Amino acid sequence: MKKVLLVVLTLSLMIGMIYAQEMQAGPQKAKLASPAGIKLAPSREVPAYSFTVPPVSLMDSYYDYMIGNYNALPLRVIPESAGGGYFMSYHGSRTNSTAATARRAFYSYISNTGAVLANNEITTVTNREGYTSVAVDPVSGKPLYSWHANHDTEALLEIEFTSDAFLDGLAGLFNDVVAAVDNPISITSPSGVTTSANEFIWPTNVIGPSPIAGMRRIYILGRNSVSAPVGAPSENPYIAYADFDADTIEAGVPLVWSYTHIPEMDNWNADSVNWRRPSNAFCADNFGNIYYVGYHFAYVGTDGDAIVEPDIDVFKCGNYGQGTWERFMSNGDLPSLNPLDYFTDADNNDIPYTDEQMRWTISNSSHINAVVDATGKIHVAAIWALGNDQGSYWPAFQFIKEFTFDPQTTAFNIKEIYPQTDDPAGVFQPWDVVAPWGDVDEVDENGFPLFVTDWPFCYWDDTVHDAAMMFHYNNIKLSEANAEGQMVCVWQNSWRARQANYYSNTDYTAYANVPEIYIAVSPDNGGTWSEPIVLNRIETPALTGIKPMWVYPADKVKFTGMVGDQEKGKIGLMFYDDTTWGSFANTPPVHPTNDGGRIMFAELEITFPLPDVSANNDVVTPVASMLQQNYPNPFNPTTTISFNMPKTGNVNLSVYNVKGQLVKTLVNSTQTAGSNSVVWNGDDNSGSSVTSGIYFYKVTTNGKSETRKMMLMK
Structure with missing residues (x-):
């Protein structure tokens, strides 16, 4: 098997480690030349929508990368019993100063009507802060915040925490800031390796029930920024948890923190031979279980052969985070084929890949989140890319799907979000869009298949940031399901901009500087996904003059009633209006001038489509193989x-x-x-x-x- 990882270990990554500006890209999968292709025409009705709150600016900010959180939603609905509206958290910089302390952690309080009632730094200390997370108490509506910053005199960052008493609709009544995770943390893995300089940052807050009557439990998960001994990132998590109620927060009583971590992932981080890179997100259910959910890839070292093993992971801990961690696994590969022998192996005399070598694999999805629907199933949306058995892939073929996990049955399911197919085989193939299935729909003037392609990223050029754009710029987010089962999936797309800039397609010249927002909606806990709503500065009057980046939906849709047989709901959006498209904060920058942008909020009301009663939501999408490689292997004795x-x-x-x-x-x-x-x-x-x-x-x-x-x- 070929070695297909390209090492991206540059000065920019070292700077990223020093200031914790960003996660390290690390070695990347090899990308293969892709055709320009065509855009898929809508095949289903696009949901009707209107802006209930047109985009409003909260502040100018000169930090222009991933303003919210890598793996969580920074925009949270406040219960109507607490006045309604939204709490929001983000990092930003009021000046274009290059000083490390310029980036700060902010909070916002937005009313039900979209009025910005508060927007300010969380702390009064001038310190470099970032990657905020917020969770809202479902009972009292009080927000609990975390972020990472240097809390003490040594060099490592800590995860800082505070809560807001939020009395009588007045936000910003913060309690003392504490280090919920005080780095460095010493971890001894089950393999017997002890690491003592671990730095757990990039926090995610979730709230679940507490074993103590009348209280809730706040969990804060941090990810290890210290690379594994193989010389590349392998971010094992560390979780702090504590119990609280409204009285605790209002009185400013310090929380008592306990901790848990995942032994198997500690092994990954301590491994000096094999490299496993996880991309996971954190969530909790209403039954005292917490989950760390996502996917990973595995190689022998950073430049060796791929390790064949299940890549979708669900780590579960019961008993309110005090139980034993267990792991559930599945294979995320989906079957494909080589149409008209189009795809050839350039390293093997251009011999066409066999159908058995072609597959769809989860790729470029480091910034996912995980949510629980109204039935208790866990959802994760990600990108599936067309690749081969050597680990390389064709970047023009990257589409949005989701996998679900049912904790009751431990069953996994993969469902298409965009695009979708009517093929009974259940997997969209970009050369076989219409029936009859199993052949090539159309060929071009050269006799090659005419492909549908896509680009689900918020920037068009994959060569920026040392060719790690797709690692840094992927950002697919799901809302939780509300009581009515309404959900949204939000991502960005730059296919038309790439056509104009990379392929010099003059049909799309007007879109050369236009990032777009895609919103697919579900009325039935993810059982049915709509054709996406598309928002951009050309076709959407409310976005005139705006270049949206780093878009996040609110954690829940607010149900607003019925129109005929269809449900309606409002979804809040937080995003960044980029003055010059592309990140200056990432090193090397896309452009040479830090001209900043604006932190934005908007809200849409959407008419949700009727559920597809013909859809069988329990059918598992076919995978490339029934039988997975055993794990561990070699083993002793189980x-x-x-x-x-x-x-x-x-x-x-x-x-x-x-x-x-x-x-x-x-x-x-x-x-x-x-x-x-x-x-x-x-x-x-x-x-x-x-x-x-x-x-x-x-x-x-x-x-x-x-x-x-x-x-x-x-």
Whole structure:
């Protein structure tokens, strides 16, 4: 297998580490030349909408990168019982000074009508602060904030925390700022490696129930900025938690913090041989469980072969964060093929890739968030890119999908958000948009397939920031489902700008400097996703003269009533109006002048489409393989084997030795559709332990069999 990682370890990343301006991009997957393609025409009705609050400026700011949070929503709905409106948090700079202390943590209080009632720094200390997070108490409506800054005299940053008493509609009554996570933190991994200089920053706040009657529990998750021994980032998390109620906050009683962390991810960070890079987000349900959800990629070192293993991860901890962490896994790969042998291997005499080598994989989705819907399922939206079995990919083919996890059944599901297909196979293929399925719809003048392409990023040029633009600029965010099941998915798109600037397509010259906002909506907890609403400065009068960047939806849609049979709802948006398109704050900058921009708020009222009653929300999208690589491998004495069932049916999963003799039957029963797993304890059917060596495990279901190899090493 080829080595496809391109190392991006430059001075800019070292500066990023010193000032914690940004997450390190690290080595990136290799990108392959892609065709310009065409834009997919809308195939479904675009939801009707109107601006209930046209874009309003909160302040000028001269820090122009990821103004809210990497993996959380910085705009929060205030319960109507507490007066309604929104609390908002962001980092910004009032001046274009290059001083490290110029960037500060801000809060805003916005009324139900969109009036900005408060907007100011959270602290009075001149200190470099950033990557704020806010959670709102669902009972009292009081906001709880965190951010990272240097809280003491040593060099590492801490996660600082405060709460706002928020009395009688008056915001900004902050309690004393404390270090909820006081770095450095010492961690001993299950592998026995102790690291003592860990710096957990980039916080995410979530609130869940408390085991103490009448109280809630605030969780603050930080991510480790210290790279793994392999020389690249592997951000294991560290979680602080404490109990509170309205009286606690109003009286300014200091919270008592406890801590938890994920042992398996501590192993990843301590590994000196294999590199696993997680991209995860944090959420909590109403039953005392917390989750760290996302995906990872794995390689032998930073320039070695890919490690074949499940890439979608759900780490779950019960008992209000005091339980034992457990992990659920699934394979995020989706099947594809090579139409008319178009895609060829330039390193192998341009031999076409086989259909089996082609696949869709989760890519460029480091800035995801995770939400829980009204039924208890967890949702994560991300980018799936068309790639090959060597780990490289074609960047013009990147589309938005989501995966869900049902904690009750432990089933995973992958659903398309944009674009969507009517193909019963369930996977959008950009050369096969209309029936009949399974062939190429149209060819160009050269006889090549005519492709649908896309660019789901807020900037058009993937070469900026040392060719790490797609790492830094991806930003796909989901709102939580409200009681009516209404959700939104928000991302940005620069396909038309890329056509104008990169492909010199004069049809899109007017869009050369136009980032766009996409909003897909769901009326039924993500069961049905709409055609996206598209907002930009040319086609949307309310955005005239505005270049929106770093767009975040509010955490919930506010249900506003019915229009006929359809529900309506309001969604708040926070974003940055960039004076000169592209980030100056990232090193190297896109442009040489820090001319800043504006922190903006807007609100839309959307008419949600009717749910698609014909959709089967429990059907698992086909994956590239039923049988996943066991984990860990090699192992001693236990290992987990995961397999994906395309539909409910009888399955046999058995272990064989190198002579082909049956060793152990692990499963021989009916299994439900979706992701399933079983643990093998290294024993045979009689219960006796087996010897070290190579073993094979085989799954058979619905007339199909797959086999993989594993190693028991005692």
